[in-house]
Amino acid sequence: MAVRDALVALLTAGPAYGFQLHGELAARTGARREINVGQTYATLDRLTSRRLIEPAGSTDDGLPLHRLTDAGRDAAAAWLGGADASGTDPWDETVDRVLIAASLPGTDLGAVLAGERARWMTRRDDSAARAAAPAEAAGDGLARLAAAAEVQRADAALGWLAAVEHAAPAPFAPSADRPRRGRRPGSRAAAAGVGATSAGEPDESGPSPHSTSA
Known part of the structure; x- marks a missing residue:
């Protein structure tokens, strides 16, 4: 941030x-x-x-x-x-943005969460496609592992966003x-x-x- x-x-x-x-x-x-x-x-x-x-x-x-x-x-x-x-790192931006939005009176936290959820779903889908791509050259296997790590991070982000939606503190x-x-x-x-x-x-x-x- x-x-x-x-x-x-x-x-x-x-x-x-x-x-x-x-x-x-x-x-x-x-x-x-x-x-x-x-x-x-x-x-x-x-x-x-x-x-x-x-x-x-x-x-x-x-x-x-x-x-x-x-x-x-x-x-x-x-x-x-x-x-x-x-x-900036997308994960850091997400956490800071959601925390600040949750704390500010008059801010539409639901809209912020929906936007973050959509972006992380897109990141997860893009990373999943790269993780499933066939390894055709040296280094491709490492690229697939890196993409798989991004899938895991996106899943974690989506899980955290769901938790915030159900347990956000009052602004x-x-x-x-x-x-x-x-x-x-x-x-x-x-x-x-x-x-x-x-x-x-x-x-x-x-x-x-x-x-x-x-």
Whole structure:
């Protein structure tokens, strides 16, 4: 899962600030996605540059809020509809997409599950055909074994999707609890060059020094 896809999906629940989104990502993926906080802020900067998100004011204590633009809502709908990010693993995309969709109020989980089921059935059928192809050249036997492994993975994915359909937890609203950290505009100056507030909160006015690609 690309972090940018997850963040635009999370913002379908309404405006949020950076560290809130960082915590929501972990909470809504069952803690299987815990990324560096700097990556969250760097990705928000890129989403703003691409006009997928825009400023939405600030919290009562000065943390800048982000919201989706029309293009951002389209991007979120595309990802929830099954558009995998380039270079991602289909299984990882499925698990993250379904977990996030199951957690978000107002998201049609049934439609997400139906789309995932259809894609995995196609993958299974394609892999089964390759696994049954006659071995005519060196290496063909290995290719058949690899295809058979993909059949097994597709069957496992379909089984997991069925389990989610019968036991999906209820969606929940974004947390109203204040995370322990959140970057504030101008806090570097207020902290006399320390780069943090008295509460240990990093500045939200610029890129994090820990930013990585997303």
